Amino acid sequence: MVWQSMGPWLLAILAGGLSTLSPCVFPLLPLVAGGSLQRHRAGPLMMGLGMVTAFAVLGLLLGTAGPLLGLNDVRLRQFGGGILLLLGAVLLLPGLRDGFSRWISPLANGANRWSARLDTASLAGYFGLGAVLGLVWSPCSGPLLISALTLVATEGHALQGTVTLAAFGLGAAIPLVLAAYASRAAFLRVRERVLKHAYRLQQGFGLLLMLLGVAILLGWDKRVEALLVGLMPDQWVSLTTRF
16 A cells, blocks of 8 residues: 555656656756746746646556556556566666667657647747657657556556656656756756766666566565555555545
8 A cells, every 4th residue: 555655656756857867868958948948937847847747647548548448457467567577677788778769769759840849939838848858758768757657557546647657757857947947067067977877877777677577576565565554553554545
């Protein structure tokens, strides 16, 4: 219960942040977010809001689809565990990561062409740009995004799906907004550190995904969940499982 309520959210925020901090996305943040800041002081915030909203809607649709299709929970969990294992391997192994990027690049190209049509002279345009940035960056962030989608699919609840992918969008939007409002000198200092450790962080998350995939396939996550529930006060369990 506790893991079902909080765990996917925390993993989604982490995955979203890592998707923006990836070496092929992070250096572009000043160009993307800085341009919006020059036209509108609130431009970066609207881009972040658009990103969170788009992912929340995607989570709602995916979370609703499972129950409507009558998918078997056991098979869905087994499929999700296998996907997490695969995505973990993609993040760990450069060859697989490069192959995944080439495979998903047509989606990014389509989203990029669509985003070019947006009127970025208005705040609404920046909201729309934020909504499609996740797809534009999909060759870099794809494994992390799909891991969040997999967590939503294995939960199979509309509210849980909405909150989980909104958390992913929030994690992705925070570096975007901070880069927009940071000074050039501050960004360059952070940029050096991020690029130095980005691949290591992604590989660490890939290992975490593989461990989570194994845990789901073997049912260990349910055992850990039951253990945590037994150790926690009833009031806290009630609070974390209310929604």
